[in-house]
Amino acid sequence: MSEQNWLELGDKYVMNTYKRFPVTIESADGCYVTDTNGKKYLDFVSGIAVNTLGYNNKDFISNLTDQIGKLIHISNLYWNKPQIELAKCLVENSIFDKVFFCNSGAEAIEGILKLCRKYGKKFKGDDCFEIITIKQSFHGRTYGAITATGQDKYQEGLIPLLPGIKYAEFNDIESLKAQMSDNTCGIILEPIQGEGGIRPVSKEYLQEVRKICDENNIVLAYDEVQCGMGRTGYLFAYEYYDVAPDVIALAKGLGGGCPIGAILAIENVARAFQPGDHASTFGGNALACSAGLTVLDFLLNKNILKSTWEIGEYLSECLQNLKKEKKCIKDIRGVGLMQGIEIDKPAADVILECLNNGLLLVGAGSNVIRFVPPLIISKEEVDKAIAILKETL
Numbered sequence: 001m002s003e004q005n006w007l008e009l010g011d012k013y014v015m016n017t018y019k020r021f022p023v024t025i026e027s028a029d030g031c032y033v034t035d036t037n038g039k040k041y042l043d044f045v046s047g048i049a050v051n052t053l054g055y056n057n058k059d060f061i062s063n064l065t066d067q068i069g070k071l072i073h074i075s076n077l078y079w080n081k082p083q084i085e086l087a088k089c090l091v092e093n094s095i096f097d098k099v100f101f102c103n104s105g106a107e108a109i110e111g112i113l114k115l116c117r118k119y120g121k122k123f124k125g126d127d128c129f130e131i132i133t134i135k136q137s138f139h140g141r142t143y144g145a146i147t148a149t150g151q152d153k154y155q156e157g158l159i160p161l162l163p164g165i166k167y168a169e170f171n172d173i174e175s176l177k178a179q180m181s182d183n184t185c186g187i188i189l190e191p192i193q194g195e196g197g198i199r200p201v202s203k204e205y206l207q208e209v210r211k212i213c214d215e216n217n218i219v220l221a222y223d224e225v226q227c228g229m230g231r232t233g234y235l236f237a238y239e240y241y242d243v244a245p246d247v248i249a250l251a252k253g254l255g256g257g258c259p260i261g262a263i264l265a266i267e268n269v270a271r272a273f274q275p276g277d278h279a280s281t282f283g284g285n286a287l288a289c290s291a292g293l294t295v296l297d298f299l300l301n302k303n304i305l306k307s308t309w310e311i312g313e314y315l316s317e318c319l320q321n322l323k324k325e326k327k328c329i330k331d332i333r334g335v336g337l338m339q340g341i342e343i344d345k346p347a348a349d350v351i352l353e354c355l356n357n358g359l360l361l362v363g364a365g366s367n368v369i370r371f372v373p374p375l376i377i378s379k380e381e382v383d384k385a386i387a388i389l390k391e392t393l
């Protein structure tokens with residue numbers, strides 16, 4: 001069947017919620033994907049910060065194949081080995097004590113919203129249900145997550161939203177204080193805003209937020225759905241900042257392409273959930289957890305974190321050099337392999353041209369082009385991407 005036919009079938013049968021590029025990806029290997037016409041693209045999107053190990057990783061395939069042969073799914077009425085092993089690995093390599101597994105970033109945020117409120121009500125008082133999030137943030141598309149998302153454009157046509165969510169300005173401690181009250185139970189923020197335009201908060205800001213949360217018995221939650229799982233060159237973004245949260249949300253890169261999300265929490269907060277308070281049929285699915293274990297094995301034992309940091313620095317350097325040549329580039333931001341360039345024209349036009357020239361990129365807001373390649377990307381592949389971008393600009 002021709003590429004055009006696939007596009008027509010997609011339009012006919014799939015609900016119209018995405019503005020998609022007119023290509024159908026059929027296969028992939030390493031950091032390259034191939035469409036149904038046989039055209040190859042260098043992938044600096046990686047499923048939007050999902051395909052941590054790139055494509056067709058031999059160990060990933062072999063571990064998942066083994067797991068399929070043993071057990072794909074069993075209800076959470078029973079234990080399964082990969083779930084326990086993945087929870088153990090996440091706890092032993094973090095500051096957290098307990099893990100709740102779900103299937104996506106939005107679900108992890110939903111769970112955190114509930115956890116903050118349970119904590120507030122149990123340990124501070126019945127009216128303690130207010131949660132503060134940050135403007136320009138993105139936390140997902142379910143009702144709670146979209147309410148937590150500090151961008152009107154995602155909330156259009158969905159009013160009334162979840163009550164009790166307030167928004168503070170990005171990286172602005174006075175604005176945060178102005179939104180606080182005796183009824184604040186939680187603060188949720190992205191250490192590096194992703195969809196909002198690749199904006200890292202400052203370390204000083206995070207230190208202040210931590211202090212405020214300690215003084216007022218407020219749960220501090222980081223949304224590390226996009227910036228966690230090695231993207232900063234550290235396993236978790238809170239390690240890059242060296243400012244500890246009480247809870248984090250993970251998803252995207254955790255499963256390396258298999259759908260999985262997780263909430264990691266310190267014991268004092270995790271105990272706010274009791275049996276019956278929260279659940280998910282697929283959460284902690286044996287196949288998804290064995291994918292998570294494989295990704296963690298690569299990050300922890302196969303030098304990926306070090307190379308993510310090094311290649312991230314190299315990418316940032318190349319982008320800085322490009323900025324000197326191209327006046328349309330206004331700013332370069334990011335950490336590790338989560339970088340963005342702000343340009344003085346619609347990012348979508350440049351991204352479409354890059355696609356035609358064999359490079360996949362993704363926007364982050366209207367004027368920012370985002371670079372979130374697989375963490376196995378090489379310097380040569382960075383050179384190639386920069387050459388295509390330069391030519392296109």
Ligand SMILES: Cc1ncc(COP(=O)(O)O)c(C=O)c1O
Nearest residue numbers: 104105106138139140194225226
């Ligand atoms: C920071 C952040 N949080 C949450 C989400 C929602 O994740 P999901 O699409 O898996 O629900 C995203 C998705 O882009 C994200 O970037």
